[in-house]
Amino acid sequence: MGDNQNLLAEQRRALILDEVRRRGGVRVNELTRRLSVSDMTVRRDLDALARQGMIEKVHGGALPVSDPSAHEPGFEVKSGLELSAKAEIAKAAAELAVPGSAIALAGGTTAYALAQRLLEVPELTVVTNSVRVADVFYNAQRAAASGGEGRPAAEAATVVLTGGMRTPSDTLVGPVADAAIRSLHFDLLFLGVHGISVEAGLSTPNLAEAETNRHFVRSARRVVVVADHTKWGTVGLSSFAxxxxxxxxxxxxGLSAEARAEFADRSTELVVAGEPTGDADS
Structure with a gap:
């Protein structure tokens, strides 16, 4: 974080907040050393951030604010988070899609970013429970049919939108969606998540969405999770895989070294967008 003693209070607090979120917590003595300021100054900064609801103060340091496990932000809120990370993840994930294959895209803002990349992959059959994802393909097809800038690959894609009840994240869930997914078989599933951890696995705050995601996982020959680093360590109300x-x-x-180490002895392949594949779990 640097050791500039002349940082403005706002700059210091922004750096502290970034460090808390990136590392999952910091201690006061670490901040005083890294910022080259007094213990009292750091504590005042932590008090200010805590009053704004940005961090949670604990004895000797600070932790990120934890969302309730049953809280589910809407699509518009989530779409504004980690935009550059989602774009990089979408680019890397799209390379896994094979032309002519049957793929599934579960709902979410990262899946939405991925859908725009998948327009470049020809002759896909795409099954999704996301209204937003389906619209990406439908809009591209309409543009192509009217002589606009739609991509030929999008026009060749076959898109299937499941029915179901709509969630705050604009995905369709429930018995209708579950029945449709159970009857299908996918070469590849792209799955966004609310949270991912060693203990809880993949989780979501929405119980119906968890059940629908279970059916997606069971119907896929290969499961690809697309999730930015902030999802690591987050646990929603219901685990589904x-x-x-x-x-x-x-x-x-942005995925921490500790999180990367968790995959060293697992069969799960770790792909870090923007890094060579061979270095992803080093």
Whole structure:
């Protein structure tokens, strides 16, 4: 974080907040050393951040604010988070899609970013429970049919949108969606998640969405999770798959060394967007 004693309070607090979120917590003595400021200054900064609801103060340091396990942000809120990471993840994940294959895209903002990349992959059959994802393909097809800038690959794609009840993240879940997914078989599933951890596996705050995701996982020959580093360590209300059920995790370079180490002895392949594949789990 640097050791500039003349940082403005706002700059210091932004650096502290970034460090808390990136590392999952910091201690006061670490911050005083890295920022070259007094213990009292750091504590005042932590007090200010805590009053704003940005961190949670604990004895000797600070932790990120934890969302309730049943809280589910809407699509518009989530779409504004980690934009550059999602773009990099989408680019890397799209390279796993084979032309002519049957793929599934479960709902979410990372899946939405991925859908735009998949427009470049020809002759896909795409099954999704995301209204937003389906619209990416439908809009591209309409543009191509009207002589606009739609991509030929998008026009060749066959898109199947499941029915079901709509969630705050604009995915369709429930018995109708579950029945449709159970009757199908996918070469590849791209799955965004609310949270991922060693203990809880893949999780979501929405119980119906968890059940629908279970059916997606069971119907896929290969499961690819697309999740930025902020999802690591987050636990939603309901788990729907263990880490060992994931064939590939595509994430970004912000993933901590500790999290990467968890995959060293697992069968799950770790792909870190923007890094050479061979270095992803080093």
């Amino acid at each position: 263990a880490l060992d059920e994931v064939d590939v995790l595509v994430t970004d370079a």
